[in-house]
Amino acid sequence: MITLNSKIPEGPLEEKWTRYKKEAKLVNPANKKKLDIIVVGTGISGAPAASSLGELGYNVKVFCYQDTPRRAHSVAAQGGINAAKNYKNDGDSVYRLFYDVIKGGDFRAREANVYRIAEVSNQIIDHFTAIGVPFAREYGGTLTTRSFGGVQVSRTFYSSGQTGQQVLLGAYSSLNRQIKAGTVTMFPRREMLDLVVIDGKARGIIVRNLITGEIERHSAHAVVLATGGYGTIYYLSTLAVNSNASAAWKAYKRGAAFANPSFVQIHPSSVPQMNEFQSKLTLMSESLRNDGRVWVPKAKGDKRPANEIPEEERDYYLERRYPAFGNLVPRDVASRAAKERCDAGYGVGPTGLAVNLDFRDAIKKQGKKAIEEKYGNLFEMYKDITGIDSYVEPMRIYPAGHYTMGGLWVDYELMTTITGLFAIGEANFSDHGANRLGASSLMQGAGDGYFILPYTISNYLAPEIKVPRIKTDTPEFQEAEERAVERINRLLSVKGKQTATDFHKRLGKIMWDHCGMTRTEAGLTEALKLIGELREEFWKDLLVPGSADELNQELEKAGRVADFLELGELMVTDALNRRESCGAHFREESQTPDHEALRNDDKFAYVAAWEYNNDQPPVLHREDLKFEFVELKQRSYK
Amino acid sequence: MKLKLKIWKQKNAKSDGAFETYDLDGVAPEMSFVEMLALLNQTLAQQGREPVAFDHDCHEGICGSCGMYINGYPHGLVKGLTTCLLSMRHFKDGETIVIEPWRAKPFPVVKDLIVDRSALDKIQVAGGFISVTTGAAADANAVLVSKKKSDLAFDSAVCIGCGACVAACKNASAMLFVSAKISQYALLPQGRPEAKERVRAMIAEMDKQAFGSCSNTGACEAQCPKQIKLFNIARLNREYYKSY
Structure with a gap:
């Protein structure tokens, strides 16, 4: 049985992290190279973690499923990265960034963690700038910023509409520097199949070499998971198609609690689905809502082309419902508002499942060139996909599964409930509560990797210096490898008629319909049944061509879908348990008279951390959230 | 269809x-x-x-x-x-x-259609970075960079490392790929301290990985999905000559 100890340092909010750093144990430079650390994932938390741990002198082994670390899906983040620099003199501060994130997350995150990420945010921008990330600048040569949803200051640093690419490649360059220095060894095209726990401590991983199919054992004194989120469970999402939950899921099955699995962000602006073959929904950055106005026709079923609908017949519903924040309300609010209009019959486009995002007024006011400079690549991408020129007519957008606030439960040190297993970035649950604000994911990922984990992992490793290199010929490694091989053989031996993709699409639909933007008791109960049936069918009728000892992409997919079929059940269980609405988790039974999320702080101001219990239902552990520094309020963006 | x-x-x-x-x-x-x-x-x-x-x-x-x-x-x-x-x-x-x-x-x-592009990573490992250790940076606005240069650096930095430039070149040259990274750092003041070592190391690794020479046909630019410009190669050559 696990126990949750969040290990939040005592003292005033502003002093907790300083106090922690002062008291944390250190590892002598000569001892660091005797300590091995495994990092799985090379995105905006994994690459920073690996490179900074390498810089410190640890012996780091890094794994990713892609052919090179530069392709981790953080590369696709578009809009920007937040920091409390207050370069605009508009009233920003560490406290305000902290407060915005706590409020944006609908008061379901830990105060101490959020304050800490706000504290390190400025250093992240300094570091990226120093290593050559070309953030957008003013004519005078200083860095510039823009606004994002859920805030009233301009604190988002960006590189056109491809900030994720620029910061990820910055992190990749640091990683390369350490590979050259010999402190980091890179293992690309490896998929983690299991976690190895010895005497209660995470000591290694089992991976499959995706080229040869070989199963490999790798050991370390500590293991760090930076494996991202699980939004691809919806099949259609804004994520890379190979993004998956398997590493985190394997950790869960080895004893790491999974926190708030039902907290999933549905991003309000993606290119709507066009056909049944579509493999993903492409994101259109939230930054577009700085200048784009969201509207639908005032008349139901108005099928006229957007440009033929006169101003007075347009319903700018976000501006109407939320005059204070207008088009820049947080993502959960914007998504639900779009769904509400479409469900009521006001949607646009061929399917009626879309709303307009219109740049007409911004182009009129600022000129086409200014808009092109800010969002050029997004307009191009939109045109490539849809054939529509958004300089002339509005974009059509619709919500899509995007980011998972839920993830492995971690304490203040970013350690999971398995000693020596850390989770950083999107893979953990820590900072965004029930809804993440735009441009906070790069901030949290990079902050965890560069400026938090290096301190907390050293504190853990200090007593480990007496432990010699971990051997891989132990019974625990043997057992984990056998389990991984057995599972692969099982996937290959079903020899049914439906591919992994067939099952993935069906699971995605169940999740989207019943555990997506809105949820009900009846729908969730139905979903539990449907997922159970689908999982049974999967193990009876799965078709995986080819063999295990070769590059086999169908086998890779099958393993990931098998894990999603289990994770889906946990998400639904969590959503059922939480009989309140908060942030992105919207239970229809719990809403205010004007259809906003209605929290129940008396009963649900806690983190729901689920413990794996073999074939029995998972065990719920509650971490009560204590708000000592902010007042719990009904969130309002009106 | x-x-x-x-x-x-x-x-x-x-x-x-x-x-x-x-x-x-x-x-x-x-x-x-x-x-x-x-x-x-x-x-x-x-x-x-x-x-x-x-x-x-x-x-x-x-x-x-x-x-x-x-x-x-x-x-x-x-x-x-x-x-x-x-x-x-x-x-x-x-x-x-x-x-x-x-x-x-x-x-x-x-x-089938999958190739091993790790040679591109090896070039980046050889010198595609600025040696600033985490925590050592000054305030981001301590060094001013002209918007024009910063924008140009960004235009070079958008390379996605797909390898199309190599595939398009009759010599299988990686000059456009290498020049994109060299240009990004050459244009920024942050990249200047190591400019000489960087360009030499990356060129040496490029040659070691058996990429061909550039004969300026421009096929790389024509096929680059990110439309990275040929003048980056001119800048690479200039940086290389300047390094001696």
Whole structure:
């Protein structure tokens, strides 16, 4: 049985992290190279973690499923990265960034963690700038910023509409520097199949070499998971198609609690689905809502082309419902508002499942060139996909599964409930509560990797210096490898008629319909049944061509879908348990008279951390959230 | 749409490959090229035949995973697009499409349309970084950078490392790829302290990985899905001469 100890340092909010750093144990430079650390994932938390741990002198082994670390899906983040620099003199501060994130997350995150990420945010921008990330600048040569949803200051640093690419490649360059220095060894095209726990401590991983199919054992004194989120469970999402939950899921099955699995962000602006073959929904950055106005026709079923609908017949519903924040309300609010209009019959486009995002007024006011400079690549991408020129007519957008606030439960040190297993970035649950604000994911990922984990992992490793290199010929490694091989053989031996993709699409639909933007008791109960049936069918009728000892992409997919079929059940269980609405988790039974999320702080101001219990239902552990520094309020963006 | 696909099939790096022909029905014009291939693979799998291996991931033209010759052109003939963003609108019903992996000595075929591009990583490892250790940076606004130079650096920095420039070049030169990184750092004051060492190290590694020389035909620029400009190569050469 696990126990949750969040290990939040005592003292005033502003002093907790300083106090922690002062008291944390250190590892002598000569001892660091005797300590091995495994990092799985090379995105905006994994690459920073690996490179900074390498810089410190640890012996780091890094794994990713892609052919090179530069392709981790953080590369696709578009809009920007937040920091409390207050370069605009508009009233920003560490406290305000902290407060915005706590409020944006609908008061379901830990105060101490959020304050800490706000504290390190400025250093992240300094570091990226120093290593050559070309953030957008003013004519005078200083860095510039823009606004994002859920805030009233301009604190988002960006590189056109491809900030994720620029910061990820910055992190990749640091990683390369350490590979050259010999402190980091890179293992690309490896998929983690299991976690190895010895005497209660995470000591290694089992991976499959995706080229040869070989199963490999790798050991370390500590293991760090930076494996991202699980939004691809919806099949259609804004994520890379190979993004998956398997590493985190394997950790869960080895004893790491999974926190708030039902907290999933549905991003309000993606290119709507066009056909049944579509493999993903492409994101259109939230930054577009700085200048784009969201509207639908005032008349139901108005099928006229957007440009033929006169101003007075347009319903700018976000501006109407939320005059204070207008088009820049947080993502959960914007998504639900779009769904509400479409469900009521006001949607646009061929399917009626879309709303307009219109740049007409911004182009009129600022000129086409200014808009092109800010969002050029997004307009191009939109045109490539849809054939529509958004300089002339509005974009059509619709919500899509995007980011998972839920993830492995971690304490203040970013350690999971398995000693020596850390989770950083999107893979953990820590900072965004029930809804993440735009441009906070790069901030949290990079902050965890560069400026938090290096301190907390050293504190853990200090007593480990007496432990010699971990051997891989132990019974625990043997057992984990056998389990991984057995599972692969099982996937290959079903020899049914439906591919992994067939099952993935069906699971995605169940999740989207019943555990997506809105949820009900009846729908969730139905979903539990449907997922159970689908999982049974999967193990009876799965078709995986080819063999295990070769590059086999169908086998890779099958393993990931098998894990999603289990994770889906946990998400639904969590959503059922939480009989309140908060942030992105919207239970229809719990809403205010004007259809906003209605929290129940008396009963649900806690983190729901689920413990794996073999074939029995998972065990719920509650971490009560204590708000000592902010007042719990009904969130309002009106 | 109905298509005839001639696709390169090769079991692994050691075996010989050959073209195989597939008939594919039910292709919709709004599909992307990789969605079309996914449809092919779905069909093949259901028939118990082996799917075609190919790399793809983000489906929005930014991760650089996908890449193949489409009728002889890297990422196809439409300018400024990766394979994943190339729409089937650009093809006609009944058309035959020839699909091959990158052909370049430094990119050995792994399987079917997948090649090993780790040679590109090795060049980056040799010098594609600025040596600032985490925590050592001054305030981001301590060094001013002109907007013009910063924008130019960004234009070079958008390279996705897909390898199309190498595949397009008759010499299999990686000069556009290397010059993009060199230019990004050469244009920024942050990159100047190590400029000499960087350009020499990256060029030396490029040569070691057996990429060919640049003969200035401009095929790389024409096929680059991110439209990285040829003048980056001029800047690379200048940086290289200046380093001696």
